[in-house]
Amino acid sequence: MLIFRKPIKTKSLTMKNSQIPIRGNRYISWSLRVLLLLVALFFMMFSFDVFSMDGTLLQKLGGFLMHNIFTVFMLLVLWLAWKRENWAGILLIGMSVFMVFFFGGTSRLMGGTWMMISLPFAVGLLFLTNFYLIRK
Numbered sequence: 001m002l003i004f005r006k007p008i009k010t011k012s013l014t015m016k017n018s019q020i021p022i023r024g025n026r027y028i029s030w031s032l033r034v035l036l037l038l039v040a041l042f043f044m045m046f047s048f049d050v051f052s053m054d055g056t057l058l059q060k061l062g063g064f065l066m067h068n069i070f071t072v073f074m075l076l077v078l079w080l081a082w083k084r085e086n087w088a089g090i091l092l093i094g095m096s097v098f099m100v101f102f103f104g105g106t107s108r109l110m111g112g113t114w115m116m117i118s119l120p121f122a123v124g125l126l127f128l129t130n131f132y133l134i135r136k
Contacts, residue, residue: 024085024130032126033081036092039119040074047071070095074120085131092124 047067050060073095081088099117103109109117 024134044071089124089127096121
């Protein structure tokens, strides 16, 4: 009878085998992950103004989702940062360069927009610095 068969014994993964290797400093890596999460939440904070506008609930939810495109991208990069910090840094810097052109080029940006764009750029630069220059 298949129901009463003994389960097959397998080796369980120990914590040592399941950890993802970090190339740079562990504390800096965790600090950068938390900083990236805070930057994503900061970007998300600006999308709540959609709910004070006129329109149906469906239009407001659509506007909320459109405002959070960069936030979702940053959260995906945060997920990637757990495995490959160098790729996370490259993607954040690339996103910052894309945002400059998305918002109309360098001549149309105001000071506040430059500061918002510089946050992911700085975090990406710190990810790359931690990965390539700082040793354990």
